[in-house]
Amino acid sequence: MAVGTERAAASADDVWVPRPWVVRSATREIGDTVTLEIEPRDASAARPVAPGQFMMLYIFGVGEVPISVSGTGPTSGLLHTVRDVGAVTHALCNLGVGDVLGARGPFGSAWPIDEHKGCDVVIAAGGIGLAPLRPVVRHVLERRGEYDDVVVLYGSRQPDQLLYTPEFERWRAAGIQVEVTVDHADQTWDGHIGVVPTLVRHARFQVDEAAAFLCGPEVMMRFMAQELVDRGVVPERIHLSLERNMKCAVGMCGRCQLGPEFLCLDGPVFPWTRVERLMAVPEL
Amino acid sequence: MKDIGQMVAEHPFFEGLAAEHATLIAGCGGLAVYDPGAYLARAGSPAEHFFLIRHGKVALEVRPPGQDTFILDSVSAGEMMGWAWLYEPYVWQFDARAMDLVRVIEFDGACLRGKCEADPALGYDLMKRFARVMVQRFVDTRLQLMDVYGSRD
Ligand SMILES: Cc1cc2nc3c(=O)[nH]c(=O)nc-3n(C[C@H](O)[C@H](O)[C@H](O)COP(=O)(O)OP(=O)(O)OC[C@H]3O[C@@H](n4cnc5c(N)ncnc54)[C@H](O)[C@@H]3O)c2cc1C
Numbered sequence: 001m002a003v004g005t006e007r008a009a010a011s012a013d014d015v016w017v018p019r020p021w022v023v024r025s026a027t028r029e030i031g032d033t034v035t036l037e038i039e040p041r042d043a044s045a046a047r048p049v050a051p052g053q054f055m056m057l058y059i060f061g062v063g064e065v066p067i068s069v070s071g072t073g074p075t076s077g078l079l080h081t082v083r084d085v086g087a088v089t090h091a092l093c094n095l096g097v098g099d100v101l102g103a104r105g106p107f108g109s110a111w112p113i114d115e116h117k118g119c120d121v122v123i124a125a126g127g128i129g130l131a132p133l134r135p136v137v138r139h140v141l142e143r144r145g146e147y148d149d150v151v152v153l154y155g156s157r158q159p160d161q162l163l164y165t166p167e168f169e170r171w172r173a174a175g176i177q178v179e180v181t182v183d184h185a186d187q188t189w190d191g192h193i194g195v196v197p198t199l200v201r202h203a204r205f206q207v208d209e210a211a212a213f214l215c216g217p218e219v220m221m222r223f224m225a226q227e228l229v230d231r232g233v234v235p236e237r238i239h240l241s242l243e244r245n246m247k248c249a250v251g252m253c254g255r256c257q258l259g260p261e262f263l264c265l266d267g268p269v270f271p272w273t274r275v276e277r278l279m280a281v282p283e284l
Numbered sequence: 285m286k287d288i289g290q291m292v293a294e295h296p297f298f299e300g301l302a303a304e305h306a307t308l309i310a311g312c313g314g315l316a317v318y319d320p321g322a323y324l325a326r327a328g329s330p331a332e333h334f335f336l337i338r339h340g341k342v343a344l345e346v347r348p349p350g351q352d353t354f355i356l357d358s359v360s361a362g363e364m365m366g367w368a369w370l371y372e373p374y375v376w377q378f379d380a381r382a383m384d385l386v387r388v389i390e391f392d393g394a395c396l397r398g399k400c401e402a403d404p405a406l407g408y409d410l411m412k413r414f415a416r417v418m419v420q421r422f423v424d425t426r427l428q429l430m431d432v433y434g435s436r437d
Contacts, residue, residue, distance in 0.1 A: 127433040157433040183428050185355045190383050193343065193358040195427045202360055217432035223423075 015250050018058040018102025019045040023095045024077050029163050033128065034093040035081045037073035038103065045103075046076060050110030051135030052241060052269040055080065056249050058102030059091040066246050066264070067092070068132035069106065081131035081163065107249045109269045111136050111239060116211035117146045119237070122203065124153040124224050126196050126216025130163045132241050132268075133215050141174050151203040155181040155196035155220075159189050177204060196220055197227040207232035214240040214272075222279060225272045238272035242279075258284050288313050291389055295336045297364040297413060305406050312395035318382035324365070325380040331368030333390050337361050340386035345379040357421070358383065367414055369393025 025037040038057075040046050049055075049069050057080065058064040065088040071079035084093040095101065113121075113136055121140060125133050140147050152171060156162045159182050168178045179199045181192035192199065196216065210233050214221045221240045229235050242263050246256035251265035259278045261267060267275075278284055289310040292298050298306065313336075318324055324335060324342060335342075342365055344357045356378065359365045365388075368376050374393065400407030 157431065161433065181358075183431070183433070187343075187345075187353050187355065187381075189355065190341075191358075192341070192360065193355045195424050195432075197427070198424055201362070219427065219430055219432050223427055 014045075014047070014104065016104070018056070018064070018104045020100050021045070021103040023097055023099045023101065024073060024075070025097060026095055029081060030161055032084045032093070033081060033163065034084075035070065035079055036092065036095060037077040037079050038101065039073075039075065039077040040103070041100070043076070047106055049078060049106045051113065051139055052111040052132060053106040053108050054132070054249075054268065055103050055105035056107065057082075057088075057092060058104075059088055059095075060102060062091045063088040064102070065089060065092075066107070066243070066249060068241075068243070068268075070131040070134050071138060072135075081128065081134075083128045105249065107264055109267055111213050111241075111269050113139055113213075116237065119147065120149040120151070120205040120210040121147050122151050122153065122200075122205060122210050122212040122228065122233070124196060124199070124212060124214045124216070126154070126220040127156050127161065128163070129214075129216030129220075129241070129243075130154055131215075132243075133213060134164060134167075136213055137171060137176070141171065141176070144174055148209065149177070149205045150175070151177045151179070151205050153179050153181075153196055153199040153203060155183070155199070155216075157183050159185055159191075179203060195223070197223045200224070200227045200231060208234070211237040212239065214238065215243070218242070218279060225276070235273050235276075236271060239269055240272055240275070241268045242270060242275060243268055288315065288389060291315075291338065292336070295338070295389070296362045297336055297417070301409070305409060308399050308403065308406055309391070309396065309410075312399065313389045313391045316388050316390040318386040318388070320382055320384050320386075322382045322386075323379060324382065324386070324388070325368075325376040325378070327376050327379050329376055331366065331374045331376045332393050334364065334366035334369050334393060335388040335390055337363050337365060338387045338389065341383040342386055343381045343383050345381055347379070353379075357424075364414075364417055367418065369397075370414065 020041040021038040027035045054066045054068045056064050057067050067080045069078050070081040082089050082092045084090045123133050140150050171178050212228050214224050225238050246264045247253045249264045251262040256263040292310045293306040339361050341358050341360045343355045345353050345355050347353045
């Protein structure tokens with residue numbers, strides 16, 4: 001995956017017209033969540049993608065939704081991890097190998113990982129929010145020597161809703177501290193119980209040298225950012241992905257506008273300092 | 285091996301504690317180890333202690349009648365557990381179970397209350413530390429109640 005903040009140079013056609021992509025694999029991660037590996041039917045439709053960017057995935061006759069890239073597949077495919085919450089995501093979660101869907105993109109800003117080489121890295125996610133951050137973890141894994149302490153803080157409502165758990169051991173083996181929490185559990189669970197921001201208290205990193213990347217429910221991200229700032233992390237080094245609903249993905253329709261920001265075009269990845277005040281406005 | 289005074293002074297809960305207060309507090313404390321599954325506290329029983337966790341994780345639990353045990357929160361190394369010893373009627377509200385091997389400094393509540401009454405500066409310092417943790421856990425609980433991962437509807 002190419003890393004950078006530049007947007008893919010796309011012709012007008014690329015921006016508006018979904019191209020046919022084929023499902024190469026479909027893996028059920030947890031009860032309501034599936035990871036699809038998709039490849040363009042025509043290889044010329046493939047574009048470089050950076051961690052944090054998203055594609056617009058189109059199920060013909062149902063609708064189109066933004067879905068983050070959660071990794072690259074073994075060949076040239078893109079991975080998308082989709083949670084079934086409504087009509088389009090339901091149809092996506094029920095695709096099988098060989099099925100064709102429409103896709104356009106990639107769109108949006110990327111996680112500024114390279115800007116923070118040499119730093120400690122805190123990756124904090126809630127629920128499906130780990131999907132857009134998995135490419136950051138993989139990026140750091142591939143370049144482990146370029147970053148200092150790396151911490152993944154992840155939470156979900158309950159243990160059977162945690163994503164990518166089979167990968168955690170590999171992450172730990174590479175020296176990444178992975179702390180997992182759930183809001184509710186019975187006695188079979190032996191991890192933390194509590195909300196994701198409480199995990200910051202167990203994480204080992206240098207606050208004044210850390211960059212943080214957050215994705216999850218907005219309320220969680222707000223509390224997490226505050227917790228990090230209270231601990232001494234520089235606010236400008238906290239980045240988060242705002243995944244409010246959107247339609248056109250190219251800054252034309254205004255569906256995803258947050259005050260002056262177009263989440264599809266200026267985001268979804270923003271520095272915390274740029275959106276902190278906007279996120280606190282109930283009307284937005 | 286470090287003495288209890290040193291361990292008290294080095295525990296994050298007592299960060300910045302005055303040396304003379306560390307000595308007073310340590311005088312009420314002792315070391316204890318709980319095997320996985322052992323209970324540090326049982327709901328409804330007298331709350332005679334509080335704990336500074338040095339190693340391991342403790343689950344705070346409740347068992348509603350006729351239902352499975354439900355874990356409400358976990359408290360880990362570097363944190364404090366238990367404030368029922370501070371206020372009458374000094375009774376535990378929840379069960380506290382060791383999730384793995386747990387090492388603690390265990391403090392005698394009556395001993396500490398006596399020292400706090402006799403030395404208001406110590407009492408005030410201790411109250412501020414407990415209040416901060418209580419507020420933090422209260423905020424955490426509110427966030428937990430929001431059930432942020434639920435359906436978006
Ligand atoms: C940049 C971006 C990246 C995303 N990445 C992923 C991803 O990797 N995996 C994934 O599963 N989902 C992701 N989403 C969310 C996904 O786009 C929505 O779940 C999807 O649009 C819902 O469409 P639907 O037709 O299935 O459900 P709908 O019937 O349209 O919606 C179901 C319910 O969810 C609400 N809703 C829909 N979209 C959103 C949203 N974005 N934020 C809050 N509420 C919403 C609706 O108001 C409705 O209540 C992302 C969203 C954005 C903006």
